[in-house]
Amino acid sequence: MSPDLHNRLLAALDRDDAVELLRGAIGRNSVTGNEASMADYLHGQMQGRGIEDIEVTAFAPGRPNIRGKRSGTGGGKRLLFIGHTDTVHVEGWEQHWAGDIRENPFGAPIVDGEIWGRGAGDLKAGICSSLAALTLLDRAGIRLKGDVEFAFVGDEESGEPGSGVSAGVKAHVARIASGELMRPDFVVYTEPTQLAVYPAQIGFFIADITITGKSAYFGVPELGRDALKASHAVMSALWAHSDEISARAEHPLVGRGFLLITTLNGGGFIAVPERCTLSLIRKLLPGESLDAAAAELESTIRGAIADPEIQVEIAYPAGRDHALGGTATEIDLTHPALALLQESVGxxxxxxxxxxxxxxxxxxxxxxxxxxxxxxxxxxxxxRNCHTFEERVSVEEYLAGVVAFAGFIARFCGMEDNN
Incomplete structure (x- = not known):
């Protein structure tokens, strides 16, 4: 952004208002399934900051999305800020910080220039920096030509029973696809990046593998079918497959693909193990097919088992934008919005x-x-500190995000008032 615009925004920034906005958001317990608490807080904040057409719609009983917009004067581009309102759990937080000012995971204390608490980084700082950016534009007297939209959705985080399948964003994009909501020209998803700009991301799927043989008394193992031994062969084949995947290609932004075996369970009796289960996660690069990757995986698993009486079942429990998992993405690095956002942040x-x-x-x-x-x-x-007992965000980084988003909004949507 121009030095004049940057200085104008800095002069208008209300640091206390922006910080209290974030501290209030952290203060709402919105562990996945309890998104209504955060949506209620955002509703009041959005009203107070002049956001129009605010809607609260349920993507599941008692679990709302909230959206709204600021209409421009016309002739500019439409920008959407989106983020998820839910957080991961807080089990063990109070015990970890017992007797410390950080003991309450929703207390939002400021310690050594950082705001602590569950959701501080993932991703309430992102949501609040986008809302505070609109307030900053108002304080600076900048009117926009294009529209700025805000959509805050639930059910992004995994880990809670019956949740974590992106039900909130699915409901929102369905409204765009149907024409009920206008299509934005560009989207900023406010996941924590330390104010880097991420135009590419990995894809993934999780596979749960069950290997079933036949138990037999330890003294006559020849009467059984050893599921644990079969699982050893499967894991060896999977590790070799991971090496093969990694050797195929390296993406300039997200690196190499691989798979990681994350759990193994089996045995338990003084007998030939009848059943063994293992789980893995597969990282995919932009351009890789989830279906093709899963077919390769299944071929590798079944090809590793020599005994035809050993049975294998494979399930994919983490469908997101694909039935098997989440697809990888990348956008054109020459897209003009990228340069605008980079310059504004820098x-x-x-x-x-x-x-x-x-x-x-x-x-x-x-x-x-x-x-x-x-x-x-x-x-x-x-x-790196999200989903942990160390979750926090730097006050100065957060405020820089407010200024950066304000500058980007002004430049992307266009300014009616350039004085």
Missing amino acids: QAMDGRGGIEGAPFWSESPFFVNGLGIPAVYCAPGDI
């Missing part, structure tokens, strides 16, 4: 705004692959 905070790849899966594929709408991840917060 001016707001030195050393930030670089192009990187997402080492995680989140919900931008619903836009990029499903609707053909370019989307990136960008927000304050460090993914």
